[in-house]
């Protein structure tokens with residue numbers, strides 16, 4: 379590991395001041411320290427932002443949540459308010475990693491964790507994301523758990539976060555402090571599709587600090603479900619965050635976001651569109667899921683994700699319809 | 703010498719198993735290597751060094767954490783409890799006793815991590831923290847075997863002593879409950 383200078387920031391302004399070329403912010407370090415050990419990231423300086431005064435969760439009068447970026451994944455999932463008001467978010471966080479990792483991991487770091495593509499994590503291999511222009515061995519190699527939607531010639535990686543999938547379904551907004559001041563970005567636009575710049579996971583610029591995530595209220599039944607290769611402590615093959623509002627047998631509102639299928643949390647807008655105003659019955663859920671998955675371009679070894687995603691959509695909506 | 707390879711050192715303080723230590727560490731040092739190599743506390747094990755096995759689990763400011771992913775320098779001032787600190791006044795904790803009674807290990811390599819993790823599992827359940835298998839998130843969870851398996855899933859055991867581990871955690875949870883009810 380390359381030696382680095384460590385600084386602990388006590389305010390967002392100070393964090394930005396301490397961030398210079400070659401610096402990285404440090405949250406819990408559960409992804410970054412691992413990547414440094416693998417030689418994938420080589421920061422010259424770490425600016426620790428895990429103790430900034432944004433470690434609180436606030437329930438606002440309108441029912442929205444303001445979650446500080448330094449809140450740990452554990453505290454987010456254990457929070458009584460979040461469990462009552464946005465159960466899908468608590469479920470998504472609990473579906474990720476392990477109890478000991480969630481204690482260290484922060485909300486900001488979770489959003490910006492990097493892909494688990496095995497070539498990306500192996501500094502001796504070519505990889506367009508790690509070393510632009512070097513090629514993408516995953517396309518013809520080991521890709522059974524990589525993308526089926528929105529990938530490019532340059533990169534077929536998936537974004538690994540469970541939490542981000544729920545936040546995409548919830549229409550969350552990310553608060554960012556950058557060199558030019560504060561701004562907000564819809565979470566659905568934070569992560570990018572790879573295109574021909576797979577080295578850029580997100581739209582953030584160097585030095586941009588995530589300070590909080592804002593989540594609008596949700597008062598319809600919702601849930602997060604994850605399919606993986608073992609019962610627990612594994613990344614998603616496919617996951618879903620869904621919410622459904624049925625009135626008089628008709629779909630009034632629906633949200634569907636998929637994880638494990640693309641370079642970003644995949645909001646299934648086509649399926650949602652097909653469902654709004656439609657009868658809340660299995661055939662319609664099936665038709666909507668198929669409309670979305672018509673967009674899929676599976677690779678040699680991951681075509682199984684297409685029926686898996688479809689069935690996950692149909693089953694989850696059916697269950698939510700029964701609660702509605 | 704190339705400045706890029708000159709290590710950077712910092713002074714930190716750690717309170718480990720109740721004793722305060724002033725240490726000079728390389729910024730790159732993990733908490734795990736610091737405990738094992740600088741403090742000679744070799745109970746915490748290095749199974750993977752990537753957060754995947756849980757053998758390095760310690761209690762960091764009261765919460766379980768993978769010491770291999772934590773940079774020592776980022777935890778200046780922290781209180782750490784390792785497996786060496788679980789016993790009180792020479793008496794094993796109820797959980798340690800339960801691991802012995804219930805055959806919670808074979809080779810023992812994963813055991814320090816299992817013990818620290820399970821100690822935190824009991825505490826987390828006490829505080830009402832849910833898990834991925836908790837059906838009703840608004841209720842307080844009950845530590846049944848499914849809950850124990852899910853909560854302990856960050857600790858792998860190559861010997862496959864899982865049955866005994868689940869039994870041990872269940873027994874320790876029951877004992878602590880009866881003791882609390884008596885108190």
Ligand SMILES: Cc1cc2nc3c(=O)[nH]c(=O)nc-3n(C[C@H](O)[C@H](O)[C@H](O)COP(=O)(O)OP(=O)(O)OC[C@H]3O[C@@H](n4cnc5c(N)ncnc54)[C@H](O)[C@@H]3O)c2cc1C
Nearest residue numbers: 405406407408409410474475484486487488490540588753
């Ligand atoms: C074995 C293992 C299994 C896992 N399984 C899962 C899983 O099933 N599901 C899942 O979702 N995740 C999983 N994870 C990933 C885990 O959730 C992430 O590592 C964690 O959420 C990252 O948070 P952190 O605070 O530790 O981030 P760090 O590692 O500290 O940082 C990650 C990135 O975010 C940047 N960063 C951190 N905070 C900020 C900020 N406030 N503003 C701007 N940039 C910032 C850092 O510079 C770095 O680039 C797993 C991890 C491991 C090791």
Ligand code: SF4
Nearest residue numbers: 495505514533534535
């Ligand atoms: S899929 Fe993306 S991350 Fe994986 S090897 Fe190809 S370019 Fe690299």
Ligand code: FES
Nearest residue numbers: 749750751756770
């Ligand atoms: S050594 Fe830390 S999790 Fe394996």
Ligand code: FES
Nearest residue numbers: 808810859860861
């Ligand atoms: S007892 Fe041998 S690894 Fe668990």
